[in-house]
Amino acid sequence: MTRTITGEQQAFVDAIRDFVRRECGSRERRLELTDGGARTHSDALYRKMAGLGWLGVGLPEELGGAGGGMVDACLFLEETAYGMAPIGGHGPSRITAGVYQRFGSEAQREAVLKRYCDGAVLSISMSEPGAGSDVGAVTCRAERTADGWRINGQKTWCSNAHFADSILLIARTASGGDKHEGLTMFHVPAGVPGLAIHGIETMGGSEVNDLFFTDVELPADAVVGQVDHAWRQLMGGLNTERLILAAMMLGTARRAFDDTLGYVRQREQFGRPIGSFQALAHRIADLATELECCELLVYSVAAKVDGDPARLLPREASMVKLKVTETAKRVALEGMQMMGGYGYATEYDMERHVRATVVSTIYGGTSEIQREIIAKTYGL
Structure with a gap:
């Protein structure tokens, strides 16, 4: 590269x-x-x-x-x-650590970021059964108490909560007006009384969970950032969240490509390596070109973030997430096709590449949502 x-x-x-x-x-x-x-x-x-x-x-x-x-x-x-x-556990942890870095109190940053750097896994919980792409539809409720906050409600698709050191929860603290207002972030330690975690079995194995909050009591200083301002805080972290996901999928896509290339160079049919047939050689050429574009985009956006960490990059962040995850999915699916039955067999890594890349176009904001965001930046 x-x-x-x-x-x-x-x-x-x-x-x-x-x-x-x-x-x-x-x-x-x-x-x-x-x-x-x-x-x-x-x-x-x-x-x-x-x-x-x-x-x-x-x-x-x-x-x-x-x-x-x-x-x-x-x-x-x-x-x-x-x-x-x-x-x-690392991708979600790195995303969550960034939130504490930007918005956590001094005590939260000291505690949470140190544990993360020492090897603790962090988790962030936004989605609910009725609130996926539409984060403003969150209904999990946080109510003030004499000593802090009481949480009730259900969250879903929460990555790594079953082995996380803590969970960064987005809950509703106020209703009325703009649905994106009235959301607040909370620091929830692992094992807090009243929290039940139930795993959701997926194609990728044990990765995500349903969370059930029943009268979970949190202290007043559990708020991360400002009360009722979680939406703005989430928007402030989209640069890094989508870039992190893109960088991970760039690595997976490169591995799927190299695994495919190694296979088509060695596998022989009709007396010669299958990669010598134009149908496969041209596929390899196209995928290599797409990967080159993805790498340039990832590190271009990363350089922009480093140049001005406070600058919001909604267009670039959505572009990099959209382009790299869709390309990674294409590379893995094309790789499986070129490897034939061996690409489908669990004794080879390609089927794992397929499972990892297909879901990447869904989590962290679907490809459809990324296209909507990009279009809006052009006034559409």
């Missing part, structure tokens, strides 16, 4: 690649780390990365991070995804 990075950043990439090859470079080792693939996250592997300071890349040193910017964070996200490192 052709990304332009410094010598120090290249050394960082080389270190990640070497680590991933040694620690989880084989399918057998990855299965060993995840109970045969039943889990998406290896706590042991994750904490080794934390010990190297890698989880804090892109976070300020004064907050417990390792410094650097979004380009550095994207390099880590891309390379660990390419290496298929089983750290499924």
